[in-house]
Amino acid sequence: MHDSTAANRRHDEVIEFMRTRRSVPARVLAAPGPDEAEIRRMVEIAMRVPDHGKLAPWRFVRYDSAYCERLGSLCEARAVELNGALGEELRQAERERFTRAPVVIAVVSRAAPHPKIPEWEQVLSSGAAAMSLLIAANAMGYDAQWLTEWVAYDEAMAPALGLRPGERIVGFLQIGTRTLPKTERERPVLEDVFSVMKG
Ligand SMILES: Cc1cc2nc3c(=O)[nH]c(=O)nc-3n(C[C@H](O)[C@H](O)[C@H](O)COP(=O)(O)O)c2cc1C
Numbered sequence: 001m002h003d004s005t006a007a008n009r010r011h012d013e014v015i016e017f018m019r020t021r022r023s024v025p026a027r028v029l030a031a032p033g034p035d036e037a038e039i040r041r042m043v044e045i046a047m048r049v050p051d052h053g054k055l056a057p058w059r060f061v062r063y064d065s066a067y068c069e070r071l072g073s074l075c076e077a078r079a080v081e082l083n084g085a086l087g088e089e090l091r092q093a094e095r096e097r098f099t100r101a102p103v104v105i106a107v108v109s110r111a112a113p114h115p116k117i118p119e120w121e122q123v124l125s126s127g128a129a130a131m132s133l134l135i136a137a138n139a140m141g142y143d144a145q146w147l148t149e150w151v152a153y154d155e156a157m158a159p160a161l162g163l164r165p166g167e168r169i170v171g172f173l174q175i176g177t178r179t180l181p182k183t184e185r186e187r188p189v190l191e192d193v194f195s196v197m198k199g
Helices: 012-019 036-046 065-083 088-095 119-139
Strands: 058-063 103-109 143-147 168-178
Touching (some): 012 119, 036 058, 036 103, 058 065, 058 119, 103 119, 119 143, 119 168
Antiparallel strands (some): 143 168
């Protein structure tokens, strides 16, 4: 018989997984990364987010490794265009922007004005999709980081990133396996961010 009490539906491992969740910086992510089947599975999980009006106001773009190299060259050229001559170290950092982690997936927001669903809610759903992708990657045993960096906001880079007019980058999800142990990160104090309004 189906038992619906909370105690019987508890998923203690999931709770502990969420309670201790941590991102790992892209620069310390190495192979192995997820394979094609795992990537598709994690995107399917990320699609399963609250989405008011079933608009799917997000989409996902995976850049394969050759494309990541190409994006790196474009980042370098654009960084020079924006900042003038750069030293070799900075140029290299730009070249490697999309090749730090084995797998990079862009989460794209297609949020737009709609007669019934506020654009804000579409943006929130897009953020939720990125978070679900991050969690799905972790649940499959990989480490990951949600990055934007300057590239996400640079209009000249938008076409190369696969953005269509009006779309925005929610984040570049960097996925791989950590080469250094996870560290703790200071978190807000519960009382500072949680309150109860009593009647
Ligand atoms: C929308 C968004 C963009 C982010 N962009 C960057 C970024 O460009 N560079 C960066 O170092 N961290 C960025 N972060 C922060 C990291 O993803 C992450 O929160 C941080 O490394 C701490 O990880 P954790 O709190 O998940 O453990 C961004 C986070 C969000 C939500």
